[in-house]
Amino acid sequence: MKEAAEYTYWIAIAHLPKWTTDRINRLIVQIVHDKKMSLEEFFNLNAQGWTEIFSLTAKEIADLEFTKKDLPRLAFIAEQLQSEGFDLIPLNSPEYPTELKENLKVKSSPPLLYVKGRKGLLKEDAVAIVGSRKAGQKALDFTDHVAKKSVKESKVIVSGFAKGVDKQALDSTLEANGKSIIVLPQGILTFQSGFKKYYQPIINGDVLVLSTFFPKAGWDVGLAMARNAYIYGLAKEIYVAESDSKGGTWEGAMDGLKRKRSVYVRFPEKKEKNANLSLINLGGIAVDDWGEKIQDQSPANEIKKNGIDESISSDQEELTLEQKILAFLTKGPFTAKEITIGLKLDWDTKKVTTFLKKNPNVKMIEGKPTKFSRTDATTLTLF
């Protein structure tokens, strides 16, 4: 950030209490992009200005007033971060990783990143290796293989600094002299022991530590869940070593599949008790223990053999349907009816409308008649 003075305001806006990321990001876009204001100028406005220029609600204005009073305290935190050599990368910075923005969109891109290490790593092709904290040896070996393979391909390995697969991914990467991004499940100021342990790789530029949470926040299961999305978001490819049928790995992988990401899933052995196969059935790309695609594998057959119920396959259908719709929407905004007709869908218009409203990649344009467009198509240049 050129203007260090903006740090305080970025911290203020990024952690507006109880605001959704989506709301925060839309406000940031409005301030920085639409109105071409600095955050400082924005915070210097009074309630009237916030209402008139930004059409904020009374509740939102009350939140901003509260945060405004809190600015001196946030200045102390900003000062500590700066003095201790942490970098702050806000949403509109050229240093903000493009991959993250494209994957998570306005809806869930973290508005502010706190990092320590060589920021250049954020610009390199990244691979996420994810899996359970209690992953078995098979999964750990897989992690080791994929990490080392990715290092050979000069890719950065993203992981979440948890036990099990995360830790293995980091250690294998460093063992192979590769580069890694650690995405913290906590505020960056509470990671002291990690900084001591990974001091050498950090200062050599091999490890970048990244957090999206309030700098002083301690580890928290909620934060750990939330950060999974960022791990997936930072990576071009996602490798699932081992997933349960619920929990962070599962949800992240599902989210990735919904977003049509390349999610590579280790093909499990028959006796393994995990949900890898379900993910493969949902569109995950099956890979062998070395992370190589299994060419002649027909997941459907395999699934039938394993007796997985078929209800999931309707999800599969939706994914392709979504692809069709998104491709259609690249031509411009359309009404639900136009889409139904244009794509010769056998759904009624109402079902299509519901589907469109729920889809994060589709944006509703108010008006008569209501039209739909792609989120990324209308996304402002900030994104």
Next chain:
Amino acid sequence: MNRQLAEIQLKKLFGFPHFHDLQWQVIDKLLSGMRVLFIEKTGFGKSLCFQFPATQLDGVTIVFSPLIALMRDQVRSMQDKGIRAAAINSNQERDENNNIIEQAQNNELDIVYIAPERMENAEWISASKEMKIAMIVIDEAHCISIWGQSFRPNYRRIVNLVKLLPKTFPVLATTATATPRVEQDIIDQVGSDLVPIRGRLLRSNIGLTVVKVQSQAEKMIWLGKVMDHLPKPGIVYTGTQADTDIFANWLQFLGIKSTAYNGRLDPESRKRIEESFMANEYEVIVSTNALGMGIDKSDIRFIIHTQIPQSPIHYYQEFGRAGRNGEKAHAILLYNPHVDLELPRAFIEGSKPSREKYNRVISAVKSALMGRNEVIKAVNLKQTQVSVILADLVDQGVVNEQVRGSSKKYFYNPQAPDFDFTKFNKLRAAQEQELSKMVEYVNLDSCRMGFLCEYLGDEPAHYCGICDNDRGKKVIVPSDPVFEEKVKTFLENFFPVLEVETSKSNLVNGIAASYYGVSNVGSAIKHCKYGGRGDFPDWLLRQTLRAYRKHFGSETFDLVLYVPPTESGDLVRNFAGKVARTLGFPISDGLVKSRPTEPQKIFESGLSKKDNVAGKFRFEKHEEIKGKSILLIDDIFDSGYTIKEIGQYLTNLGAEKIAPLVIARTVGGDI
């Protein structure tokens, strides 16, 4: 709030009817959320400019001030007026500080004074985040600038903080001395919205005088003679620690209540001397520039410099401590044109360590996450040098400091820029230029106060009317055989004391026959030790025995021991034997090294010197030590770690008393 309303409040709270115009100008700006740099001389009433707004603003005003004594006085006087003020500092108990922090967090205080180094204290940082802060005040703001006379790296974090505060948040920076260059630097650092307001610097009650001398003896003579005529109390500033010792003893010799003060003293002794001085128990304190920041005494009547200060700002700041109560005071500079520039030039040369040393520290901090002491041991450099280097590396963003709890670690910046050495050349050129300005001051024929004020950015063309030039009175040192004789007698009987007493060991303060560099003793030792000239000459023995008698009188010892040598063969053993024989005490060769040590002089830092000798001495027959008083002899006393180590060891064996006697003590010592 307009001035009229403010003055009603002023009368009610502080008891003054009006503000000075300049005071109101500053206060008015602060109350409307502006940022001000206020340059105004000591005694003008700068503090009111933040004390008053502090009582009017909602929240607590934080005052960063390096002067603990000043904090104490201001807090007391505000509390007397019923203003909710407090200070947080390292002299207070933890509980007391915590209590104040809690009050501030509960919005029960209007103003809190803290030392700038608190910004490096993790507890304070987290505590301050919970406070409702109304205004930030940076006292002694010249410390922000490396072009100022006392740059302090810990001010950097205050500047950072101020930059990150909302722009509508009032900030006041104050200083009594800032050249236009320092002023600009402060504004560049803090931000262009800092509005400078400059008062007049003329101190009309201080009479400036320069006395040119031809030798150290002339300085002593003139100082001795003038003491009869000068009103007291006063401060004599010297250039070295050894000189504080010599001049303080000289004044004592003449019957003047005086004492030496320097950075070598332990904190307790320093505090004791400061308090005694405040209570007028000393007429004169002889000090290095270590004294000053901690002292706020309004009735100091003279400031004499026996060594030319490095720059006009240093000088103005130091003599500015005189006459704060407005009574007439004297500022006298003794100057020997033949040798006096050597010391400040050496200081300028040595103020920045070599490039190679910077690189050594950089590779050390790259190797692991370390604290300062770990770095010192890893690089084998002097503590002060390591501190300077680390501060510079932090300043240029090559390393970052991470504070957790009470420990501070140095984190190498993976995106570190190359260290820029060219900044040093600029700094050095500026320092040389300032020193030459000081020489100009010495040789001046016009008004001295006018010259200084103009240099410091005040309006030109002053005429103070009371400096030696304005009064047309050049001071010279006439020859005085009586005083010359006194100086000779004094020097022959002056022996440096070795302060080694601690509560932990049975060591007592010892004595040296001379300072190493001050007389020909040093060269005599060097010839014998390294030039193979045989035993130390008899005159060294005689002088050492005279030192012994002066310090220990007719006291006797049960046993004489000597420090086993590292490299100088039997010199010390033979010398100790002669001392023991003359005094009639038994001597033992029993003190030996259990493991070899390296010569102490190859270690740069006290920490490494201490490590080098720790646990290295042994005495087989413990029964010969138990309950005994021991005279411990060595040739040179430098850092004192060897003597302290042996003293502790012998104490553990049951020795009742251990008294060191050496031929010479070095001038600088360690640290």
